[in-house]
Amino acid sequence: MSDEASPLGARKNRAELFSWANTLRSGYGLVGSITLAILVLAALFSPWLAPYDPHAISSSYLGPPSGEHLLGTDLVGHDLLSQLLHGARVTLLVAVTAAVISFGLGVLIGSLAGYFRGPVDAVLMKVTEFFQIIPSLVFALILVAMLGSHLWLVTIAIGITIWPQQARIVRSQFLTLREREFVQASRALGFSDRHIIFREIYPNALGPVLVQATLDIGIAILLETALSFLGLGDPNKASWGQMLFGAQEHLERAWWIALWPGVAIALTVLAVNFVGDALSEWFNSRSDVGRVSLQKRKNVASPPAAAPSRTGDGTALLDVQDLTVHLRRGAKVVRAVDRAEVKVRPGERVGLVGESGSGKSMFSRAVLQMLPSANVETFTGRIALDGIDLMRLNEADMRRVRFEDLSIVFQDAMTYLNPTMRVGKQITEAMAGLSATDRQERTRQILASVALPTTTRFMRRYPHELSGGMRQRVLIAMALASQPKLLIADEPTTALDVTVQAQVLRTLVAVHTKTDMAMLIITHDLAIVAEVCDRSFVMYGGQIVEEAAVSRLFSEPRHPYTRGLMASMPGKSDYRLGKRLTGSVVDLTDVPTGCRFAARCELAHDRCSTEPPWVRIGDEGVRCWLFADESGPIGRSTDKPADSKEVTTS
């Protein structure tokens, strides 16, 4: 983000400098596995590959690399290449065996701690703490020093000093998985503990455990090397570490003795780590599909408009025309918003209703110009706020708009507040150009307007010290801090209890009546629209399907989807008629060419296979063929001639 101001061109050049790293990054698994495969093969076939018997003594001791001895010879005159190839056997055997021991111990002890919990867990965790206090190298060192340096003792010593990490992973997997609902359901169905451990928990804990087991191989190699270097390896088994033992004294005269084994060790461990890293990326990508991180928006290619053109009909505060947002998700394209037209007039309270997957949240992000930039495929149309086209502003100007004119209240106040910043500070930092005392004063006013305490003590609190309703009101206060012209509330009460929801909605209404700010309330809950809004848009499958005054919307919904929505609200009279919508929301990655609602619509007919026009009826509108004829010829019913083209393009 630091390079935000830099022109696109320069950035690209710099990026190319390291593009090889990207390529390698995506190929870690492959590179690592191939390297390891070659190593294992070399170790297996070392007797045939090695040019000399590793114990054969040649005439040249401490000989530098030459045609005869490719990697040189050591103090006694052993051929280093042959030693290296044979040493691979010992090193890999020790490492894999130690990793297996660690895996066994880790899984066993982690499972015991995670399964029994309570005192068993406490004791076992104390044991792992012991291993944290005495680092594994030191402990292995002592073990080997006290008990002897046979290869198998070294292996066991390594194995029993590195398991705690694995145990901790297994334990935490147990603790999280056993609370998961599918495990609870199995218990409810009467399955035995054995079934639950082996069939439900282990298969799902596999990812991180395998990754750690892989990394353990690398750790074991490094430990064996260090032990041998200190002279505590098995002197009869020429592992790579053993080769390094004694190289120290000859560093000056014969650097090659120390160089090759070290390189071999580093490359092997690197290959192991590559595989481990690739495995963990793979498991992670499988476990959270489609998480998008929000970064800055794409830099606008066109230069910032020096004098922003005033557009729109002048009466609308927010005038969104023809807004289209398509996002990439993997290989698919999510048509989150398609040619949306939304107007909000000054001082109005407008609703935008839709179910999840209707595109309503992406609509609000688009207005704020805060789409996940990496995934944006198409982002076109016009978004005018008070006559200024936000699509044409550069990042700095857009930031000023967010700072001054446009605010948003999100759904989940706990996660949308910074947990380590005092709430007062979070409110004041959204204020522009005031002195410190003025800010304090203004903060008090805002807190009072959302019915929160105005004391200094309250302002010095942290989010986790507040109740859910208070947090939501802090979020509202933050949005109000800049005295915006438009407040967007994105599901402002969804996570709240009914009593708190009522308070928060009251607060929003009260704040609205005291200012001339306009509000756009985005929600899935028609009841909120009924309570709070003057006018509302209904969104389905990325499109606005209906626009109406709220009283009209509820008394006489036009679009079949709106009618279905009404019939799905318990407590509404339509609900008892039992005319439910069938099926579920249209998949935005796979929308039909015609009406997006047709598949669920009782009234669908052949015309619905072509896209319905936006039929304007007075101040209201509906996107449905049923109304195309009533209000006159097609030419008049569509709000602009381009509509006839839209039918063919989509």
Next chain:
Amino acid sequence: MSERGQYLKYLLGTARFAVSRLLQSLGLLLGVVMVMFLLIRMAPGDPVQAMVGDFPVPDEYRDQVARQYRLNDSWLVQFMVYLGHVARGDLGYSYASHQSVGGLILERLPATLLLTAAGLISAAAMGIALGTWSAVSSRRSTRAVLDMFVLVGFSIPTFWLGQMLVLLFALRLGWLPSGGMSDARAESTGWASLLAAGPYLVLPAVALGIRELAATARIAKGATMGVLSEDYIVTARSKGLSSAATIRRHVIRNAALPTIASLGYRVGLALAGAVTIEVVFSWPGIGRLLYQAILARDNSLVVGVILVIAVLVIIANLVTELLYRALDPRIRGARHVR
């Protein structure tokens, strides 16, 4: 409650916490000593022989030595006696060097502290900077380069890296000394000698620090990436804060928490790394002391050094936990309102 009252309450809570942690740690230390005693007991070989040296001595002398050091008593008796001594600050007597263990360790401890502190602190500072920078960078390739560096850093044996550094910078280029901690001709002693150790410190600190740098960079990167995908970053940006302000006010502190939490753990690993590094660089610290003690079968010295390492790790963990408490308001938690 007044602000001051709150603060006092916080301090009191912290003190109580620190004391309870220390008490818990005492149990662990007891375990450490016990395990060491058991291992020594299981070790083959004759400690008396190790003590009197590799030449024949009269049996009376052997008996005298064994009596003097209570070597004929059961290990439990030895253990209890040892504990009694430790409680009085006496870590025993080193047979091999004919000095008190405590004195030996105290003499060597500053060197190790200097080495690990230099290696760890510079590595942590650079690691945090590198990790944060690569996470914040919008270029994927920056992160790829860092990932690569991290994995390479994790893959190189620490002591071998030391050897290679010596080879290149000391033996080939002659820029820096290859080992030791001071010029043999220098007169300075004690803490004063530490100041003169500068040039001697560079190579071992670098060799020790690379792995820690990689580790810290990885944690800092992960933590920062995690914070960047948090919802409150969206809030900050929707408020109209600039990227720089967002990072300064909202990212750094939150991302620092997990990084700091890991530092205590890293002290232990750095001390372990110091054993081999001190051997490579002939650095006169407790790591090399441990190595020499093991080779000489100087058991009381081994136990003493291990005990000191354990105490250092415990202190490091306590310090990081206290730091964490100070930085994260959520775990102070005295004023919770539902």
Next chain:
Amino acid sequence: MNMPILRLNKLSKTFERRSFWNATRPLSYAVRDVSLDLVKGETLALVGESGSGKSTLGLLTMNLLTASEGSVVFNGKPLEKAGAKDMARFRRTVQIVFQNPSAAFNPRRTVLATLAQPLLLHGKPSKTQLRARVDELLETVGLTPAAAFRDVFPHQLSGGQRQRVMIARALSVDPDFVVADEPLSSLDVTVQAQILDLLIRLQRERDIGYLLITHDLALVGEVADRVAVMYRGRVVESGPATTVCDAPQHPYTRLLMASTLSADPNERRIGAADTARVFDVPRDDGAGCSFAGRCPLAESQCKTEVPVLGRSGQPGTEVACHVIQRRDGDV
């Protein structure tokens, strides 16, 4: 009325909060002294806000959590004294449907495997029988044609379809009673109605009893026979659903009802008024009525003495409120 299948007898659940940082913390009560009868063919709605203990009570009912005090009585025997045979019967009789259908399945199992497992546990059907049973279950919950759903993994289904599979899994052992913990709240509005219709249909066809745990009062009015309102771990009012919804007695129930949004723009309940009241919900020290701190009717007695459920003025309902009980007693 049917005999109760399950009797919750003075159930309490405390969680000892031993945190890593603070050595000791006070006990927190999740459920306090709750007694309820769960009846076949009847829907008992358990209403309350988050933290009221309603989900904990659901888990206690399922014996997925062990009560600190009191017991779940099944077949006239408390569950803690039940042997393996009784326990197996309990598991076949009482089932649970969770809120979040995306977490409720082992992600590595197909729908067929998920549904087949409980069938294999409680019987030894042949392979064709098994397949036929699974198909039947899928069709029962409206996933037709069954062949299209058998071999898919949970993540390939929509939220509503997953919820249907979850219901099918609960039905696989042919239970008499189902605990439904917020079965609709993670679903889209239009899908909620479909699932609710399914639950009602199953009740009619199979005479299943439900413990419907919900925060949605509009839902209660539509489907429940009886309702129990929970606040801070205690039942504060219970009775026939229509009575409680139309004439709530306990001040908390009244607050809940008043907070429910109207679905009609001409009858708005949220006015601009009444913003002055801030709920900084007072700490509950265990003495007295836990609602007293928020209660407009609270008297001195409410702060010292815990009210117990007792008869109220409305027929069939019980309230735990000193003021209401005294008022109705006087009448």
